[in-house]
Amino acid sequence: MxxxxxxxxxxxxxxxxxxxxxxxxxxxxxxxxxxxxxxxxxxxxxxxxxxxxxxxxxxxxxxxxxxxxxxxxxxxxxxxxxxVAESLPQELDSLADEIQINFPWGSLLEGFINLDDDIWKNIRMVAKNGAALKVITTYDDKFEQDFREERSLPELSIKYFEGDFREKLLSYGVKINEVRIITEEEKSEISSPWGKKILSSRDRDVFVLNATIVK
Ligand SMILES: C[S@@+](CC[C@H](N)C(=O)[O-])C[C@H]1O[C@@H](n2cnc3c(N)ncnc32)[C@H](O)[C@@H]1O
Known part of the structure; x- marks a missing residue:
């Protein structure tokens, strides 16, 4: 339901x-x-x-x-x-042409980064074949080291996304097309409430990931 x-x-x-x-x-x-x-x-x-x-x-x-x-x-x-991303209703199956995840936090962030099986299966479930996945994410040891360590999150880097993460996503039918750190100009254009809040006070790298979901 x-x-x-x-x-x-x-x-x-x-x-x-x-x-x-x-x-x-x-x-x-x-x-x-x-x-x-x-x-x-x-x-x-x-x-x-x-x-x-x-x-x-x-x-x-x-x-x-x-x-x-x-x-x-x-x-x-x-x-x-x-x-909740871990248990989305089956009625959302194959509806989305595009899935956005902007500034995930809590269990969504944890599941996204640490490749939680339920969350990734649900992202795939909601997607139509060929759907776009667009994620903007950030956390930084300058501000969130305790948070990161408590949740066993890796330090964020392009290397992390390009390594085993990329390979494992392929097993969910998710092909990464692009991962990069956004420019200062792009940061200034962010309209997400949470993004605006954390970017106004703290200088940090923000990662964008664009992928295609193939079913
Ligand atoms: C930092 S806020 C970002 C909100 C918004 N996307 C933005 O950019 O302003 C993260 C949001 O993720 C939600 N969230 C955390 N874990 C979740 C989960 N497992 N499933 C669904 N939503 C979750 C929280 O309730 C929160 O509203």
């Missing part, structure tokens, strides 16, 4: 009907307060957006707004779902 958030309430649905006229279905996994997902949906009415987060409280406000009348900020092309 899919747990759809609207304000303080959630409702369960067993099928997500997405109108075929949408060009792309884009899943934002770990969407936080959903404000960036909402902005994308507003700017791209041709696409349908699915924001998913483990913390449904953070999505109360934006999900309420998205369901209002269009003159009051309502959008027909977005839905917010309460879900």
């Amino acid at each position: 899919i747990s759809v958030i609207h304000g303080k309430k959630t409702s369960s649905i067993d099928k997500l009907k997405i109108n075929e006229h949408y060009k792309k279905v884009i899943v934002d996994l770990g969407c936080g307060d959903g404000k960036q997902t909402y902005r994308f949906a507003f700017d791209h009415p041709e696409n349908f957006y699915i924001g998913i987060d483990a913390n449904f409280k953070g999505l109360e406000e934006v999900s309420r707004k998205a369901r209002k009348k269009p003159v009051k900020g309502g959008l027909p092309n977005i839905i917010f779902i309460h879900g």
Whole structure:
């Protein structure tokens, strides 16, 4: 069952009907307060957006707004779902043309970096054949060494992503096309609330990973 958030309430649905006229279905996994997902949906009415987060409280406000009348900020092309990456509902199978993960933290980050089988199987499950995976991630020993060590995370580097990580992702049908550290100019263009917050006060490397999911 899919747990759809609207304000303080959630409702369960067993099928997500997405109108075929949408060009792309884009899943934002770990969407936080959903404000960036909402902005994308507003700017791209041709696409349908699915924001998913483990913390449904953070999505109360934006999900309420998205369901209002269009003159009051309502959008027909977005839905917010309460879900954890480790156990996403099967009803999301093969829906996404694109999956975004922006600034993962907590178990999403841990599972992404340390290749948790459940999380990667679910990323693959949600994707259509040929879907794009776009991830922006950062943590840095200058600020988060304790956090990194507690979670047995490796130090982030291009070398890490290009090594066994790349090979193991292939076993999930995920082919990395590009991993790089973003430029200062790109950093200044980041619109994710969390990204803006941590980049405004701290100088750190931010990694972007672009991949294709083949099923
Ligand atoms: C640092 S915030 C980033 C939010 C947003 N993407 C942004 O860029 O502003 C990380 C988000 O991941 C969510 N999260 C952590 N573990 C998760 C999991 N296992 N499944 C789904 N969401 C998760 C948290 O609840 C949080 O909202």
